[in-house]
Amino acid sequence: MTRLQEVVWKPKTSLVDRELAGLQAGVYPGRIDLVRIPWLRPILESRWPQFLLRALTLAGFVFIITAGLFGSRVGSHNFAIIFVWIAWWTALKLVFIPLGGRSWCSVCPIPLPGDWLQQGGILEKGRRRFGLNLRWPKRLKGYWIQSSGFLLIGLFSALTLTDPRLTAWVLLGLFALAIGMSLVFERRTFCSHVCPIGGFSGIYAKTAPVELRVVDHGICAAHSKKTCYQGCPWGLYPLALRDSAQCGLCMECLRTCPKDNIAVNLGPFGSDLGTTRQTNRLDEAFLALVMLGSALAFSAVFTGPWGSLKSAAFTIGSPAWLLYVLGFLALNLLMMPGSFTLAVWAGQKWSGKPLRLRRAIANQAQVLLPLGLFAWIAFTISFAFPKLNYVLSVLSDPLGWGWNLIGTAHTAWSPDVSGFSPILQVAILLVGLLWSARVAVRMSRDGNNPDLRQIIPVLAFCLVFSLAMLWLLIG
Amino acid sequence: MGWRWIVLAGLALVILLIPVPTKASTPIERTFHIEASRFRYNPAVLTVNPGDRVTIELTATDAVHGVSIDGYNLETTSDPGQTARLTFVADRQGSFRFRCTVTCGNMHPFMIGKLQVGQNTLLIRAAGLALLAIIASVWGFRR
Numbered sequence: 348m349t350r351l352q353e354v355v356w357k358p359k360t361s362l363v364d365r366e367l368a369g370l371q372a373g374v375y376p377g378r379i380d381l382v383r384i385p386w387l388r389p390i391l392e393s394r395w396p397q398f399l400l401r402a403l404t405l406a407g408f409v410f411i412i413t414a415g416l417f418g419s420r421v422g423s424h425n426f427a428i429i430f431v432w433i434a435w436w437t438a439l440k441l442v443f444i445p446l447g448g449r450s451w452c453s454v455c456p457i458p459l460p461g462d463w464l465q466q467g468g469i470l471e472k473g474r475r476r477f478g479l480n481l482r483w484p485k486r487l488k489g490y491w492i493q494s495s496g497f498l499l500i501g502l503f504s505a506l507t508l509t510d511p512r513l514t515a516w517v518l519l520g521l522f523a524l525a526i527g528m529s530l531v532f533e534r535r536t537f538c539s540h541v542c543p544i545g546g547f548s549g550i551y552a553k554t555a556p557v558e559l560r561v562v563d564h565g566i567c568a569a570h571s572k573k574t575c576y577q578g579c580p581w582g583l584y585p586l587a588l589r590d591s592a593q594c595g596l597c598m599e600c601l602r603t604c605p606k607d608n609i610a611v612n613l614g615p616f617g618s619d620l621g622t623t624r625q626t627n628r629l630d631e632a633f634l635a636l637v638m639l640g641s642a643l644a645f646s647a648v649f650t651g652p653w654g655s656l657k658s659a660a661f662t663i664g665s666p667a668w669l670l671y672v673l674g675f676l677a678l679n680l681l682m683m684p685g686s687f688t689l690a691v692w693a694g695q696k697w698s699g700k701p702l703r704l705r706r707a708i709a710n711q712a713q714v715l716l717p718l719g720l721f722a723w724i725a726f727t728i729s730f731a732f733p734k735l736n737y738v739l740s741v742l743s744d745p746l747g748w749g750w751n752l753i754g755t756a757h758t759a760w761s762p763d764v765s766g767f768s769p770i771l772q773v774a775i776l777l778v779g780l781l782w783s784a785r786v787a788v789r790m791s792r793d794g795n796n797p798d799l800r801q802i803i804p805v806l807a808f809c810l811v812f813s814l815a816m817l818w819l820l821i822g
Numbered sequence: 823m824g825w826r827w828i829v830l831a832g833l834a835l836v837i838l839l840i841p842v843p844t845k846a847s848t849p850i851e852r853t854f855h856i857e858a859s860r861f862r863y864n865p866a867v868l869t870v871n872p873g874d875r876v877t878i879e880l881t882a883t884d885a886v887h888g889v890s891i892d893g894y895n896l897e898t899t900s901d902p903g904q905t906a907r908l909t910f911v912a913d914r915q916g917s918f919r920f921r922c923t924v925t926c927g928n929m930h931p932f933m934i935g936k937l938q939v940g941q942n943t944l945l946i947r948a949a950g951l952a953l954l955a956i957i958a959s960v961w962g963f964r965r
Binding site for chain 1: 861863893916917918925928930931932934935944945948951952961
């Protein structure tokens with residue numbers, strides 16, 4: 348593998364030349380290329396702003412682990428719990444993913460030490476670089492491991508989300524795994540194939556309005572050195588990008604392309620969705636269904652009135668917890684995939700389409716993405732909003748040791764969201780459902796033989812899921 | 823195309839504004855004795871009619887617990903073995919969560935119960951709108 352620092356920096360091209368090239372290519376109508384915005388271009392092209400942000404998140408990450416290990420064991424009094432599961436988790440679902448796709452990945456601190464070791468330096472090329480640089484086994488590619496990781500977190504969620512020590516150990520574990528994998532495997536293997544948050548961000552990044560693409564396919568195809576591919580820490584070739592699921596928006600391709608042929612487009616939401624693809628991959632469908640099942644389970648456990656369910660989820664190892672595990676796995680591994688498969692099969696059968704079931708499932712899973720993202724956002728509103736006052740409290744007393752650094756440790760203010768949050772949740776769930784239905788309709792029109800019947804069972808699946816979420820959140 | 827949107831918007835307005843039939847009931851006094859223990863209320867779901875005068879007797883059994891009801895701006899706390907009372911008129915219709923107000927352990931932020939006052943018209947209307955969203959999409963296919 349060619350390391351990042353082996354790739355020469357491109358000679359600067361003037362904005363006028365770039366605009367002319369873009370207009371001549373004319374490949375992305377209706378989109379704004381952010382690289383063309385004069386004040387934004389140097390920010391995107393320089394490694395410094397991103398490095399500073401990542402250094403900041405790394406410092407926060409280290410502090411979170413310290414607070415988790417040595418601070419109060421009461422979750423609501425500990426910076427680690429409040430900042431990871433209330434502040435960051437909320438920001439990820441409400442801001443980073445819907446507006447920026449995998450933008451969190453571009454500032455995530457977890458792979459940072461691994462990057463440094465692989466490159467042998469922080470910003471400059473080092474003499475000595477570490478790592479075996481092995482390829483990730485082909486049979487392990489896809490979202491399967493990330494789905495399993497998300498399910499594993501779900502099984503222990505009641506404890507992970509409330510116990511600062513466990514949160515710290517989970518983060519340390521991810522940190523160690525990322526470093527270890529960077530020493531064995533090439534590039535960002537951990538982020539691409541293992542990180543559960545990477546999987547979550549990746550599939551829902553397809554709904555976001557930000558995309559990285561090449562400006563002119565011909566220029567890219569004719570460029571023999573492929574410096575963008577060599578420079579990409581994720582091992583992606585920008586010309587081959589068909590959606591935004593894998594790109595971590597690190598901007599290294601932009602920095603290493605000598606032809607000035609990379610665009611960072613701001614376009615319509617969900618432009619990756621709604622087209623039929625020649626794919627039989629079921630891993631993405633499985634992850635999308637795990638996300639839906641987990642949203643249902645988390646809503647029941649964390650926002651429902653069922654005390655016995657909360658106790659079962661919390662008392663790890665008890666017979667009640669084993670029952671909870673069985674229920675959680677049955678929901679995610681049997682009920683959700685089973686009912687979706689049945690819906691797709693019924694649609695294919697009804698319409699008489701010759702498309703194979705596996706391909707139909709792989710394609711129609713796109714319909715689940717807006718629905719899933721908006722279900723998670725609606726859940727977050729009832730999960731996090733009533734607890735936002737804890738953020739002020741732990742800022743003043745991050746370790747729960749009785750400090751009052753900025754005078755907000757004993758703040759009694761609590762946002763009363765009861766008036767608007769149910770209405771907001773209804774609106775969000777309805778937007779997600781409507782958007783998913785539009786994706787389904789768009790897909791059914793794609794091709795020579797549009798047929799509404801093939802999507803009606805899948806729309807019924809989406810409707811039932813939405814009604815279940817409505818009942819759990821506002822019922 | 824325009825008339826379809828007008829029809830759909832009209833249907834949405836009907837779903838949002840049409841009065842939902844409710845059972846006529848004379849307001850009565852209701853008393854609920856709730857036991858609060860680590861991370862659960864028992865009973866956790868209270869069902870009353872609009873206008874009922876509701877008294878909640880909260881008894882904590884293992885640690886200090888409290889209760890505050892979303893939308894009603896009421897709260898009280900109970901020491902272990904002691905009973906605290908809260909009386910109010912259920913004058914707001916719908917489904918409201920009530921929550922523990924005293925940090926009682928790891929799952930404290932999720933110690934939640936539900937007060938159901940009459941019919942949950944928001945849920946009924948939301949379900950109607952969800953069905954309309956699907957119908958609108960299918961209808962849009964035919965254009």
